[in-house]
Amino acid sequence: MSFNSLLIYEIRSNSKYILTWCLSIWAYILLAIAIYPGEEETNSFLNLFESNEIFEAFLGQIGGDAPAYRLWISLSLNFVSILYFIFGLMIGVKVSASAISDETGELLHPQPVRRFTFLTIRLIVAIKSALLLLTITSILFLLPIVGDSIPLENSISFLLWGMAFVLSSISIGLFLGPLAADNGRGYGFSLFLGLFLYGIQVIGNLFPDETDFLTDWNPINWFNPSTIIISSDPNYENLIKNDEIVKLLILSSLFIFAAFTVFIKRDIIKEAAIPIPLITYFQRKRNKNKGDKSDKxxxxxxxxxxxxxxxxxxxxxxxxxxxxxxxxxxxxxxxxxxxxAYTTISGPELEATIQGFGSSGIVKAFTYGLDLSNDPYLWFIITQAIGLxxxxxxxxxxxxxxxxxxxxxxxxxxxxxxxxxxxxxxxxxxxxxxxxxxxxxxxxxxxxxxxxxxxxxxxxxxxxxxxxxxxxxxxxxxxxxxxxxxxxxxxxxxxxxxxxxxxxxxxxxxxxxxxxxxxxxxxxxxxxxxxxxxxxxxxxxxxxxxxxxxxxxxxxxxxxxxxxxxxxxxxxxxxx
Structure with missing residues (x-):
């Protein structure tokens, strides 16, 4: 089988998984765009949360001198970066662990295809997936879906910086795959690692002075999409000189080298996974309890x-x-x-929130198209609970x-x-x-x-x-x-x-x-x-x-x- 034939086969076999991820993230971004309430309402909403440390810890930078549309989109991008990171981890795990998890490793022993070539093909598939995800996202930013759009320079900067970021997470996932030796365990650890690093980011935002070291060496902090989107001078031609870009590329190189070394030299046997104490502890505990507790x-x-x-x-x-x-x-x-949370929000704050979100756009899908601005409590319980x-x-x-x-x-x-x-x-x-x-x-x-x-x-x-x-x-x-x-x-x-x-x-x-x-x-x-x-x-x-x-x-x-x-x-x- 030629290199190109194997590449086409891998793209087809992984297309459903990749498209599911991509469509989910694109839908989230389109939802953020669809609920844009307009310039006046956005400014009211941002003024409400701009000085709140809790919101800034979770959402990143709030407010700035950029146009209202860009400030609104930037609010959603901190979560998008977490999704990108977990996406990269899981794609990396899938391409390196599936031969073990699916018990097809014996196909590699006669070596009709060298392991190096095999993993290279799967790495290319993962990189193409990341490029597809980021390219379509950048195009969504360029389209004037609600009358406004993100400038070309900002969108290209997002694409380049985001590509380095997702490549780093793919490389980590590529390394974790052979260690986990199972897609399920690899996915679980990927999700845990992504949420753990996000938790460190939140703690770092809340206590910046006490957590300098953790913040500086957290890969998630090396990609700041909000800054890219709201910047009036992204200077994307010199983006490669950015310290964070260099860190991401070095991290990617190290983990790709380690992943290929482990994949080539180890036996492709499901039970021979290199033990990761945290994974194996919970796996043994789960297997032990599985016989004791049934669904009944x-x-x-x-x-x-x-x-x-x-x-x-x-x-x-x-x-x-x-x-x-x-x-x-x-x-x-x-x-x-x-x-x-209703009692933690004062009357003026709730009214400002309703004015920010209003009863327009996608919010109408929760309020059944009705204007509830004259009944703040009903608006609150409908949009936060019953209407969902x-x-x-x-x-x-x-x-x-x-x-x-x-x-x-x-x-x-x-x-x-x-x-x-x-x-x-x-x-x-x-x-x-x-x-x-x-x-x-x-x-x-x-x-x-x-x-x-x-x-x-x-x-x-x-x-x-x-x-x-x-x-x-x-x-x-x-x-x-x-x-x-x-x-x-x-x-x-x-x-x-x-x-x-x-x-x-x-x-x-x-x-x-x-x-x-x-x-x-x-x-x-x-x-x-x-x-x-x-x-x-x-x-x-x-x-x-x-x-x-x-x-x-x-x-x-x-x-x-x-x-x-x-x-x-x-x-x-x-x-x-």
Whole structure:
């Protein structure tokens, strides 16, 4: 196989992983651009946080003499640099550890391709990925998406400096890959290292005098995108003379040399990983506990134990959904704990915040297109907690659709189910019941977090309608999930189209909220009007319609249960 053929093969085999990362980061940047509130509102917002040490510790430099648009974009770039660093680490780990993790190392022993050539090809793929990510990001800065843009000189400076920064993180990941000898462990350590260095950066920003050494030798501090964007004279022609650029290039060279040395000289055997005490300690601890604790005994799924005898498929579905429940509950805790910050913000500060963000742009996707500037507390709980529901539950619905239809064939349970005296309708009905119970569990947890936070800040008014607005999550997401399952059963590759349908539902709601048009299925559930108007007859009696639609979706799916995936596979195998 020629060098070029191997290069093309590696690009294709890694393209899905790379594009997922790139699209996620581009979406974050586009979101930051989309919510730009305008010059006057930006200045009000920056004046609110400019002198706050906590915000500056997390966001980096706030304010300056640059135009308002550039100052606004610079606020998001500190997090972007962390994402770049973790992206580079994980790409580096993937290209160097996958031969070990995927147990394909034996292909290298006969040496049809030298290990040096093999790793060189994968390093080139990683560098091309970084170049793609940074080039598109720089182009996004140049486009006048909201009427303003970043100058060409600043964008080129961002590209050059960012390339050196991501190359340094790729080189570190390239070195960590053979040490971890496993993609999973390598990814975990990459995430830990990225967040650890970010934590050191935050501590350094809070206590600059006491942490000079840590700050000076933290690679994340060697890339400051905010300074590049707001600078009026980036001088990109002489950027290579920058001390930080030199540090990044030296760091990259050292780790690339070390990575190639380790990769070439060590045995490509998964169990022969060079031990990293921190990784191996947690790995052994995890393996030890794995046999002691099953998903049945975990706190998030233990409540399903009484269902085991009478509803085994319901209990099994809930047990196997522990990770999804864990992610969802953590997201709820993170969002709803923000309500506790209400008492730390004075009335004028909150009004300035509302003026800064307003109820315009992407913020309308949280306020359902309504102007809540005359009710600061309602604006706060909607934008910080209740209005964020679709960020948590829409991905969960997409997960449930795939899990209900395809999990058996993916887990090779088809023959087991085929030998049991059960019907596909029974299995599907029990799984719908599992979805319903999980929605109830998450809704009760949401109510606990919400009312617990309100009790902590001594807010007790209008509790009934807040309760109703949160309970409305159950019919909304039962409707979306059941209709998706119906579509998945009706057509070939239905799971794919059903999950794409959820993206359409989200975009319909976001665009409808931003430009004051129909908000689609999500618009039938309007917690803002429920709380504000204190009546259930809002959004064209949306809650009643959602309750009806959820029943229709579940009933239709049960009627189509003969098309249930695992049963269809069995029938096709028997016909063959």
């Amino acid at each position: 005994n975990k706190i998030l799924t233990k409540w399903a134990a009484p269902l085991e005898k009478r509803l085994p498929f319901t209990a099994d579905f809930i047990y196997s959904d522990r990770r999804a429940l864990l992610v969802s509950t953590w997201a709820i805790v993170i969002f709803y704990s923000q309500i506790l 529901h679709w960020i948590i539950f829409l991905p969960l619905s997409a997960h449930w659709i795939k899990k209900v239809i395809l999990s058996d064939s993916e887990n090779l349970n088809v023959e087991i189910f085929g030998s049991l005296p059960i019907t596909s309708r029974t299995v599907l009905l029990q799984r719908f019941f599992a979805l319903f119970l999980e929605l109830i569990f998450l809704t009760l947890f949401t109510l606990f977090c919400f009312f617990g936070a309100e009790a902590s800040i001594n807010v007790t008014d209008n509790q009934l309608w807040k309760l109703i607005s949160i309970i409305g999550l159950i019919p909304l997401y039962l409707t979306i999930t059941s209709l998706g399952i119906t579509l998945a059963l009706l057509i070939d590759n239905g799971v794919k189209y059903a999950r794409q349908g959820i993206i359409i539902i989200a975009l319909w709601f976001i665009l409808g909220s931003m430009i004051d048009l129909n908000q689609g299925l999500i618009g039938l559930y309007n917690p803002v009007l429920l709380i504000r108007d204190q009546t259930i007859n809002v959004a064209n009696n949306g809650l009643l319609w959602l309750t009806l639609l959820s029943s229709v979706g579940v009933g239709t799916s049960l009627l189509l249960s003969n098309k249930f995936q695992w049963l269809k596979i069995i029938i096709e195998d028997e016909q063959k």
